Amino acid sequence: MPEITNARHVVNEYTSGYPIPGQTTVYDTTQTIDLDTVPLNGGILAKVLLLSVDPYLKRFFNPGSPVPLGSPITSYGILKLIRSEHEKFTTLGAILIGHGNTRHEEYTIITKEEVASGSVTALTPYENLPLSVYIGAAGMPGLTAFTGWKKYADPKEGETVFVTTAAGAVGSLVVQIAKHAGLKVIGSAGSEEKVKFLKELGVHVAFNYKTTDTREVLKNEGPIDIFWDHVGGDSIDAALENSNIGARYIICGAISGYSGQPAPVHNLARIMYSQINIYGHFVIPLIPQYQAAFDEEIVPRLADGTFKYREDRLDGLEKAPQALLDVLNGGNVGKSVVVVGEE
Amino acid sequence: MPEITNARHVVNEYTSGYPIPGQTTVYDTTQTIDLDTVPLNGGILAKVLLLSVDPYLKRFFNPGSPVPLGSPITSYGILKLIRSEHEKFTTLGAILIGHGNTRHEEYTIITKEEVASGSVTALTPYENLPLSVYIGAAGMPGLTAFTGWKKYADPKEGETVFVTTAAGAVGSLVVQIAKHAGLKVIGSAGSEEKVKFLKELGVHVAFNYKTTDTREVLKNEGPIDIFWDHVGGDSIDAALENSNIGARYIICGAISGYSGQPAPVHNLARIMYSQINIYGHFVIPLIPQYQAAFDEEIVPRLADGTFKYREDRLDGLEKAPQALLDVLNGGNVGKSVVVVGEE
Numbered sequence: 001m002p003e004i005t006n007a008r009h010v011v012n013e014y015t016s017g018y019p020i021p022g023q024t025t026v027y028d029t030t031q032t033i034d035l036d037t038v039p040l041n042g043g044i045l046a047k048v049l050l051l052s053v054d055p056y057l058k059r060f061f062n063p064g065s066p067v068p069l070g071s072p073i074t075s076y077g078i079l080k081l082i083r084s085e086h087e088k089f090t091t092l093g094a095i096l097i098g099h100g101n102t103r104h105e106e107y108t109i110i111t112k113e114e115v116a117s118g119s120v121t122a123l124t125p126y127e128n129l130p131l132s133v134y135i136g137a138a139g140m141p142g143l144t145a146f147t148g149w150k151k152y153a154d155p156k157e158g159e160t161v162f163v164t165t166a167a168g169a170v171g172s173l174v175v176q177i178a179k180h181a182g183l184k185v186i187g188s189a190g191s192e193e194k195v196k197f198l199k200e201l202g203v204h205v206a207f208n209y210k211t212t213d214t215r216e217v218l219k220n221e222g223p224i225d226i227f228w229d230h231v232g233g234d235s236i237d238a239a240l241e242n243s244n245i246g247a248r249y250i251i252c253g254a255i256s257g258y259s260g261q262p263a264p265v266h267n268l269a270r271i272m273y274s275q276i277n278i279y280g281h282f283v284i285p286l287i288p289q290y291q292a293a294f295d296e297e298i299v300p301r302l303a304d305g306t307f308k309y310r311e312d313r314l315d316g317l318e319k320a321p322q323a324l325l326d327v328l329n330g331g332n333v334g335k336s337v338v339v340v341g342e343e
Numbered sequence: 344m345p346e347i348t349n350a351r352h353v354v355n356e357y358t359s360g361y362p363i364p365g366q367t368t369v370y371d372t373t374q375t376i377d378l379d380t381v382p383l384n385g386g387i388l389a390k391v392l393l394l395s396v397d398p399y400l401k402r403f404f405n406p407g408s409p410v411p412l413g414s415p416i417t418s419y420g421i422l423k424l425i426r427s428e429h430e431k432f433t434t435l436g437a438i439l440i441g442h443g444n445t446r447h448e449e450y451t452i453i454t455k456e457e458v459a460s461g462s463v464t465a466l467t468p469y470e471n472l473p474l475s476v477y478i479g480a481a482g483m484p485g486l487t488a489f490t491g492w493k494k495y496a497d498p499k500e501g502e503t504v505f506v507t508t509a510a511g512a513v514g515s516l517v518v519q520i521a522k523h524a525g526l527k528v529i530g531s532a533g534s535e536e537k538v539k540f541l542k543e544l545g546v547h548v549a550f551n552y553k554t555t556d557t558r559e560v561l562k563n564e565g566p567i568d569i570f571w572d573h574v575g576g577d578s579i580d581a582a583l584e585n586s587n588i589g590a591r592y593i594i595c596g597a598i599s600g601y602s603g604q605p606a607p608v609h610n611l612a613r614i615m616y617s618q619i620n621i622y623g624h625f626v627i628p629l630i631p632q633y634q635a636a637f638d639e640e641i642v643p644r645l646a647d648g649t650f651k652y653r654e655d656r657l658d659g660l661e662k663a664p665q666a667l668l669d670v671l672n673g674g675n676v677g678k679s680v681v682v683v684g685e686e
Binding site: 232233236251252253254257264265266268269270271272273274275276277278279280281282285 | 575576579594595596597600607608609611612613614615616617618619620621622623624625628
């Protein structure tokens, strides 16, 4: 087979500001690949079907990024096996899931060492769940919601929880888990469309933080017992001003500071008299402890429709640079997924 | 007996800034009392021997203070029983300890309701411990150190702890508990004399934060696993820049913001990737859980000299206004105690 183009989504320059598609985050078509002859050296060759676009990917474009200039970034992805030199994967055409280090390119070689380290595993999806859900609500974002809730929330029926970026991939599962646990759920989002989605999810108090003052809502609907935050800065201050004694804060993101100076927090001293606990939540180390419970409690409920999810599907890897900018500035509504190839 | 003066330490005005002795915090001698005839209405009359002066007393002078203008503030105190109409206290001359709501006056009536609520209890001190220690290292400040350490620190031998205001009433016990637990202890204080005291306590790395850059020390001697803070603001930022994965922060004060705008925290987003937990520590609700262990583990070690303490004793209630200003701006060295009367 002749060499064909292997398009990639690469880091072209580092910036602490928003990544600019075509300048910072570049769709690059200069590389080619011969699928039949490219050396695998004991690894596997896969066709990339789907790639996840998440706010945390911004860090690959920051100064100090672990990704060299000109190289593709990595994320969670869904793959199809094309060739294998590794005994772990022998069924050509099998569907695989790449755990965080799937390179943003149309065809990708996963080295022998990467395969051995468990960076990809085989996937057997539920009939009712599209593959893309396994990099969304049934994948890392879902696990983020579930592990943080299990580890830190300590929820009691009748308590009040406030979730920022509540319509996002993580937040939308958090609000549903909280609602099912019998809590009063307050959720904020950045557009009327997202607020509508939150209401469809059964969020008790859904509001657009751009047109409604967060402090007013919390003053009227709080005080809050659990705060799940993806925003940082002023949202934490607003929560501190309206927290119940003994509140738990799960800090799961700080999107307000990803592309510029992080917003400072002024009211941190309030955590003392209010005996608030603040947990910095990072999903990866918690997965071994909670994966089995997640597979049992959450994934079947996604398949049977108890828990809902929403996706923004974008066709073509060339959309990935813009998709990243969108998730950083709120331009998407559901979980952002780039469809790179067909099964 | 004729009426005698009953001097008091009263709130004369509210201020968000530093309290000015003679203007904000006033030593008032306008009231009199007849010790024989003053009505007790089922309560008790006590002579005040010792009063504790702690940074948190600043809140009684803040706008929104629970203490009316012209009334005495309250703190922990040591009392001697003069008259009693309450069956709980019948031995005249008995030594009592007032738990936080001892009014700053030379003679004080504790109402029937206050006695019933447990606001004063009888005290039987160790022979080797002066009474004042029971409002210091063996009292609320000691309990603050002990309960916070037990509840939140989760210490492992060989870990590194950083304590601010380390020479203070709470900090000086924290550093000793940490040292005895096999941790490396870094302590900061605001004068050379305090640094000398820290070295006497066996603190491994003691420094004056006014002349030595905290970030440099933490960079060289950290990363830190446990952060015990009384300062807030920039000290938290410095810790965030030099914390180990999984660090625990015990926020036990925010003295940098007690008399002005609290300093904002810029790096809070770092708690996410570093999986830091931050605990707002308030001693009062934890006392029931830990009082017995404190009496068993700490108080005997204060009596036998294993754990050391240092006091700034000031003679006369008229010193209380200045004493409060001193503990707020770092003018004291040890636990600040005002000697109001003699046994």
